[in-house]
Amino acid sequence: MDIARQLHDYRERVERGLATLLPPAQLRPRRLHEAMRYSLQAGGKRLRPTLVLASAELWGSKHDALPAAVALECIHTYSLVHDDLPCMDNDDLRRGRPTAHRQFDEATALLAGDALLTFAFQLLARHYRNHSTLCTALLTEFAEAAGSEHLIGGQMEDLLAEKKSTVTAEELDYIHLHKTAAIITAAFVTGGLCGGASETDLAQLRLTGRRVGLAFQIIDDVLDATADTATLGKTAGKDARADKTTYVKLHGLDASRQHARTQSDAAIASLAQLPGETNFLRTLIEQMVSRTH
């Protein structure tokens, strides 16, 4: 099967998983569940859940990884919904559609974000509780990756950095590693846990995820500086207008592209240490670095 077809199939599985695993929109309180589904069904590349599924399949997926993949997408989406709020980035557009607080209202978006974060843990409980060792390992991975020392820590430092006149390369690395790489790393590790990976392989997945996450975020900065709003589906050039410190601002476009390439090459090298057929994941990582939106 070719890569484009595989990618399509993974995304289809994720979309079906979202449609069936999320609380129905009619469930009381309806407005809350509608806002949760609205935020999650904005499409997008479904990169993180695809990484979970593809990573699990390196070991032949001992346990169904789909609920965990959907749970990770819930965490990613909650962080976007809260990040878009007026007190944070105050963004009107996300993937070409009104952000949750524009489509509904601020309070509903706040609660829908809270509910998506919580629902990720409900999914783990509902689908893995009969495999309590796996369930506990997934809980650990999710809670730490989403917590104040990773995802939320990265968002906080990002917010603080916006108010500073100078941001160092170390501070920017902290933000990227915590805000972006933490959840992408969790995606690889989650796949490994569902697949039944050894401790050694889990460590290799963690290394791969960290490198992919960094490459991904650097390319995000590059695209914000070079692509237009229609292509991105979100407001482009925002970083520069906000005088936000990005990889591009600190290191320039060429060095940023080069650094992303170095990270993705390193990710592919660590991926090669893993068992199973890694061809799909390797190509996905390569595409991620050469993407245009």
Add this chain to the structure above:
Amino acid sequence: MDIARQLHDYRERVERGLATLLPPAQLRPRRLHEAMRYSLQAGGKRLRPTLVLASAELWGSKHDALPAAVALECIHTYSLVHDDLPCMDNDDLRRGRPTAHRQFDEATALLAGDALLTFAFQLLARHYRNHSTLCTALLTEFAEAAGSEHLIGGQMEDLLAEKKSTVTAEELDYIHLHKTAAIITAAFVTGGLCGGASETDLAQLRLTGRRVGLAFQIIDDVLDATADTATLGKTAGKDARADKTTYVKLHGLDASRQHARTQSDAAIASLAQLPGETNFLRTLIEQMVSRTH
């Protein structure tokens, strides 16, 4: 030991648990961890964690219930921090001190709330992962109680009710049961899980918690209508000024007090079905209904 002394001892344990189990305020990002600690260290009655500890001790506390008790207080506190935000209740005072968004800023309060919710799950993972069956049961209890069909659902309906010209008794019961009773119920059940309660006893704890939660919320409504701001440590009379539907508005003061008493009597009756020394819990429930702040 007398009840006042026991209550004091439980609160001391909770305070020590909070001080030692929360991430240190110096941890990066410092502002985030300071805001988490600020929000949690506002004092308060520590009712929910006290219920966890006292409930666990009915069975002699097979597992240390303190991390779970602190985790539940984290969830309760996150819901207050988000509830106080400008887009929700827009409150300046909480337990006599500036609310988190007044003390820090809105974005920091938003993220500190997110981080407290997530930290509750980190605590479960960090302290119970070696007892994976218990850990999974606690995860289930916490995630469901905090989720869109319980705590957040109650907050959403509460928000929607404020915009309606009439709120029915059924709608108000939904709000109270979901917004308040869900977490108080989770406190009793969490204690039972840590103590090693049987399925039958867990069901009895759930029933007790629901009744205590309803009584507690009705008394909250009564106090908002009758007490002053200094006594409450939060803005009093807010419900009436906002023309908010409360038990008092729907049923009157006397009937509200009577209904709270009926619920607490029923809670005490279901408590009596449990093993162990229930004297402390019984007195605590009685005090809750006769409290003045």
